[in-house]
Structures are given as C-alpha cells and as structure tokens.
Amino acid sequence: MFEQPTPISRGIAHRLEQLILDGDYKPGQKIPSERQLTQKLGVSRSLVREALKELHGRGIIETHHGKGSFVSDILPVVADESVLMHLFQGHSRTLYDLLEVREQLEGQAAKLAAERGTQQDFYRITKAMEALEESDALVNAKLDHDFHRAIAEASHNPVLIHVLNSLKGLTLQSVQVTLSNLSHRNNIKQQIDKHHRQIYNAILSRQPQWAFKAATSHVFHVRTSLQEIDEKEHGIIRKANED
Amino acid sequence: MFEQPTPISRGIAHRLEQLILDGDYKPGQKIPSERQLTQKLGVSRSLVREALKELHGRGIIETHHGKGSFVSDILPVVADESVLMHLFQGHSRTLYDLLEVREQLEGQAAKLAAERGTQQDFYRITKAMEALEESDALVNAKLDHDFHRAIAEASHNPVLIHVLNSLKGLTLQSVQVTLSNLSHRNNIKQQIDKHHRQIYNAILSRQPQWAFKAATSHVFHVRTSLQEIDEKEHGIIRKANED
DNA sequence: CTGTTTCAACTGGTATGACCAGTTTGTTTC
DNA sequence: GAAACAAACTGGTCATACCAGTTGAAACAG
Numbered sequence: 076m077f078e079q080p081t082p083i084s085r086g087i088a089h090r091l092e093q094l095i096l097d098g099d100y101k102p103g104q105k106i107p108s109e110r111q112l113t114q115k116l117g118v119s120r121s122l123v124r125e126a127l128k129e130l131h132g133r134g135i136i137e138t139h140h141g142k143g144s145f146v147s148d149i150l151p152v153v154a155d156e157s158v159l160m161h162l163f164q165g166h167s168r169t170l171y172d173l174l175e176v177r178e179q180l181e182g183q184a185a186k187l188a189a190e191r192g193t194q195q196d197f198y199r200i201t202k203a204m205e206a207l208e209e210s211d212a213l214v215n216a217k218l219d220h221d222f223h224r225a226i227a228e229a230s231h232n233p234v235l236i237h238v239l240n241s242l243k244g245l246t247l248q249s250v251q252v253t254l255s256n257l258s259h260r261n262n263i264k265q266q267i268d269k270h271h272r273q274i275y276n277a278i279l280s281r282q283p284q285w286a287f288k289a290a291t292s293h294v295f296h297v298r299t300s301l302q303e304i305d306e307k308e309h310g311i312i313r314k315a316n317e318d
Numbered sequence: 319m320f321e322q323p324t325p326i327s328r329g330i331a332h333r334l335e336q337l338i339l340d341g342d343y344k345p346g347q348k349i350p351s352e353r354q355l356t357q358k359l360g361v362s363r364s365l366v367r368e369a370l371k372e373l374h375g376r377g378i379i380e381t382h383h384g385k386g387s388f389v390s391d392i393l394p395v396v397a398d399e400s401v402l403m404h405l406f407q408g409h410s411r412t413l414y415d416l417l418e419v420r421e422q423l424e425g426q427a428a429k430l431a432a433e434r435g436t437q438q439d440f441y442r443i444t445k446a447m448e449a450l451e452e453s454d455a456l457v458n459a460k461l462d463h464d465f466h467r468a469i470a471e472a473s474h475n476p477v478l479i480h481v482l483n484s485l486k487g488l489t490l491q492s493v494q495v496t497l498s499n500l501s502h503r504n505n506i507k508q509q510i511d512k513h514h515r516q517i518y519n520a521i522l523s524r525q526p527q528w529a530f531k532a533a534t535s536h537v538f539h540v541r542t543s544l545q546e547i548d549e550k551e552h553g554i555i556r557k558a559n560e561d
Numbered sequence: 562c563t564g565t566t567t568c569a570a571c572t573g574g575t576a577t578g579a580c581c582a583g584t585t586t587g588t589t590t591c
Numbered sequence: 592g593a594a595a596c597a598a599a600c601t602g603g604t605c606a607t608a609c610c611a612g613t614t615g616a617a618a619c620a621g
Contacts, residue, residue, distance in 0.1 A: 125367060129372065172476055175426065175478065176423070176475065176481060178426070179422035232419070234415040234418070238481060241484075
C-alpha cells in the first residue's frame with residue numbers, strides 16, 4: 076500500500092556498503108573510481124556520486140579530489156586499540172583478560188564458520204592452515220593470526236569480524252608473547268598444532284558444536300598454559316614488547 | 319600548500335546544516351524543494367542533491383519522492399555515535415550479527431561475575447535489577463543496559479568491559495528496537511524479566527556455569543524471538559522510528 | 562451543489578554529456 | 592639522471608532533458 080519501490084539510489088549506497096562490509100573493499104583501501112562504478116553497477120554517474128555522498132555522510136568513506144574515494148580506516152570505532160593498548164602496558168593480567176574474551180569470540184567464530192562457511196572460505200582456511208603447519212619456525216605470530224582471521228571471516232558476521240579485528244593489535248602481541256613463552260617447549264607446539272587441526276576439521280566437516288568447543292578450549296588451553304608458566308618463571312610477560 | 323579550497327558541495331551541506339541548526343528549519347518541517355534551493359544557494363541542482371544526500375547520510379533529513387525533504391525529528395544524537403550505528407540502517411541483519419556477538423560476551427561476563435564479583439558488585443547488580451523490575455514501563459532501554467553493564471563490571475575483566483561498552487551505542491539502539499518489537503507482547507516481557515532473574519540468581523549464588531547458560535540463552539532467546547517477528551511482520555524494524 | 566475524474570504543476574529520481582580542477586605517470590628534453 | 596611537460600587518470604560542477612510519485616484545482620457528472 077505504502078510500498079514505494081525503493082529508489083535505486085538507496086540500493087546503490089546499500090550495495091556499496093555491503094561490499095565494504097563483506098570485506099571486498101577493506102579500510103584504507105581505494106574503491107573503484109566513479110566512472111568504473113558507473114559501469115560495474117550499471118547506473119549513471121550522478122547516482123554513483125550521490126550514493127558516495129551518502130556513504131561519506133555516514134563516515135564510511137573519504138573522498139579526495141583527483142585521487143579517489145577510500146574506505147575510512149577509522150571504521151574500527153569499536154574497541155579502539157589505543158585504549159586497550161594502554162591497558163596492556165604494565166598489566167600482564169590484561170593478556171589473560173584478553174584471552175578470556177577471545178575464548179568466546181573465537182568459539183563463536185568457529186561455530187558460525189562451520190555453519191555458514193562457503194567453499195571459498197574453506198579454501199582460504201585450508202591455505203592458512205597449511206602455511207601454519209609448514210612453518211615449524213616458531214615465530215609465526217602472523218600466520219597464527221591469519222588462520223584465526225580466515226575463520227572469523229568465514230563466520231560472515233561483520234560485527235564479529237569487526238570486533239575480533241579490533242583486538243588484532245593486541246592479539247598479535249599476545250600471540251607473540253604466547254609463542255615465545257610456550258613454543259620452545261616442543262610438546263606444546265605440537266599440542267597447539269593439534270588444536271588447530273581439530274578446529275579445522277570441525278569447521279570443514281560442518282560440525283558447529285564441535286568447532287565451538289575446539290576453538291574455545293584451544294584458547295582456554297593457551298591461556299592456562301601461559302598462566303602456569305607465568306607463575307613459575309614470573310614476570311616474563313612484561314618483557315615481551317622490547318624488540 | 320595542501321590546502322585544497324574546500325569543495326563547494328561541502329559548503330552547501332554545511333550551509334544547509336547550519337540553517338537547520340539555527341532553527342530556520344525545524345524538525346519535522348519541510349525544507350525548500352531542490353529547485354528552490356538551487357536558486358537560493360546559487361548552485362546547480364546536482365550539488366544541491368548531493369548535499370542533501372550527505373545530510374541524509376547523517377540522518378539529518380529524510381526525503382520522500384514527490385513530497386520533498388524534511389528535517390528529521392529525531393535530530394542527530396550527536397553526529398555519528400559510531401560508524402557501526404550506520405550499518406544498521408537498512409541492514410537489519412546487523413542486529414542479529416550484533417546479538418550473536420553479545421550472546422557470547424554477555425555469557426562470559428555473567429560467568430566471570432559469578433566467579434569474581436564482590437559484595438559491592440552484587441549490590442550494584444541488585445539495585446539495577448530492582449530498578450529494572452519496578453519499571454513496568456517498557457521503554458527502559460537504559461535500565462536494561464545498566465543491568466548488563468553492572469554485570470560486565472563485576473567480571474573485573476577490563477577488556478571485556480571495554481568491548482561490551484564499545485558496543486553500547488549499538489546495544490542501546492538494538493535494545494530499543496528489541497523492546498519496541500517484543501514488549502507489547504506481555505508474555506515476552508515477562509519472559510525477559512524471568513531471564514534476568516535467572517541470571518541474577520546464578521551470579522549471586524556464585525554458579526558460573528549456570529550464569530553463563532542463563533545469559534547466553536537470554537540473548538539467544540531475544541534474538542530468535544526478534545527473528546520470528548521480523549519474518550512474520552516483515553520490515554518492522556525499519557519502521558521503528560515513525561511515531 | 563456535491564462528488565468524482567482529470568490533468569497540470571508541483572516534488573524528487575535518473576541519465577547524458579560537457580567542462581573544470583587536482584593527481585599521477587610516463588615521456589620528452591636538457 | 593633530473594627537470595619539464597603532456598596525456599590520462601581522478602573527483603567537482605553545471606545544464607538539460609525526461610521519468611515518476613504527489614497534490615490540488617479545475618472540469619465534469621450526478
């Protein structure tokens with residue numbers, strides 16, 4: 076009755092927004108030029124421009140004359156790192172706090188990934204997994220993070236991806252600390268790999284419950300292991316950011 | 319040297335914004351047509367339209383085909399509280415995404431609160447709980463939020479508190495939407511109260527597992543309830559601010 | 562005179578095409 | 592090799608024409 080057939084312009088802004096949310100265009104990255112979008116979206120440049128204006132109004136993109144439009148990297152308003160980073164320094168406990176949070180988040184991500192992951196997602200996860208296993212070098216905090224990130228993205232939950240990504244800086248740091256503390260015990264490195272495999276298998280065989288369990292207990296295990304060591308060797312964590 | 323002489327369009331949007339802020343055009347009121355603005359502002363219609371789009375993006379005006387543009391009566395709640403806020407508009411899915419994340423976070427918070435909460439924490443939670451129960455008014459998004467916040471703080475996990483707090487802006491709005499959609503069904507309001515009681519009891523009797531379960535299933539319940547309604551009445555969420 | 566129909570004049574929505582103005586890049590020139 | 596320059600990008604602005612809802616007043620029917 077009052078169904079106005081949604082103006083195309085709304086649709087354009089919406090579609091672009093979705094592309095950004097889906098990660099097709101990432102924060103800081105340049106999006107196609109107006110002329111290109113005109114083609115890609117099959118509408119006139121006027122519409123493209125108006126859609127971009129709308130997104131600009133929402134603070135989603137920034138535009139520079141002669142250069143192009145870019146996805147605002149200020150996107151991660153959630154949990155801005157500076158604050159957390161601040162918490163971190165001098166408070167080794169924050170590492171545990173962080174892991175406590177990640178425990179749930181990673182669990183949820185794994186679960187959703189098992190439910191919703193596409194073949195493409197699985198491919199990415201597999202690649203990350205392989206890269207992780209090959210490198211017996213113990214320094215690969217980044218690879219570890221890539222693996223978890225691939226899973227997060229497979230959850231197709233923008234908010235979840237967003238929050239986890241916001242914790243990225245800390246995560247990286249924490250993983251670094253973790254590895255440097257845990258991995259020179261070879262059996263632990265093996266255990267971690269085993270965990271990853273469990274998560275991996277659960278997701279690819281589409282068993283959400285199992286994936287959740289595997290992911291949470293993985294983080295839990297890392298946390299408690301770290302805790303034990305910390306109690307023994309006392310104060311190792313503080314030193315972790317000095318290189 | 320790098321001072322690019324502010325594009326006119328920015329100026330247009332700004333001038334219009336100023337007119338509205340100055341009270342020349344009041345909330346709910348119609349602003350001049352695009353053609354009129356073209357004259358009044360001395361620029362082309364394209365620019366006027368783009369400026370209007372920008373204002374629309376900020377939520378300052380609403381536009382209706384054939385009728386005109388009107389100043390939003392829900393004036394900007396202070397620019398953009400967070401960018402995520404915008405993801406909402408037209409993306410009801412994001413609400414579910416958000417609840418999926420909160421499900422775990424709230425669960426963890428409740429669990430930790432049960433483990434670590436002090437008597438003072440419990441006192442605060444109790445007060446929030448009472449305030450929540452007394453107000454049989456259904457509009458108390460804030461009270462609901464206060465309750466969950468008290469629990470979060472009782473977890474004594476700064477990271478968790480911070481992340482949950484970051485989601486506050488969204489939570490508030492989502493809760494608002496939630497309530498306005500759920501609560502006019504009286505039995506649901508009762509169910510929610512019951513959930514809160516369960517969480518409350520679990521925490522104060524220091525039963526972490528139970529608290530976790532109660533909190534997660536609470537959010538889960540809210541999410542699925544909302545989902546059902548959304549599927550039935552279809553599109554209600556978008557309309558939530560039209561009265 | 563009343564109620565309906567109709568149509569013209571609004572309103573915003575979309576599409577072209579032209580031209581201006583910064584930016585980048587590769588070529589030419591010294 | 593370095594400086595100068597000239598396309599070929601990019602976004603910014605304008606003018607014009609036409610489509611599509613909305614509204615209200617004039618024309619008409621009863």
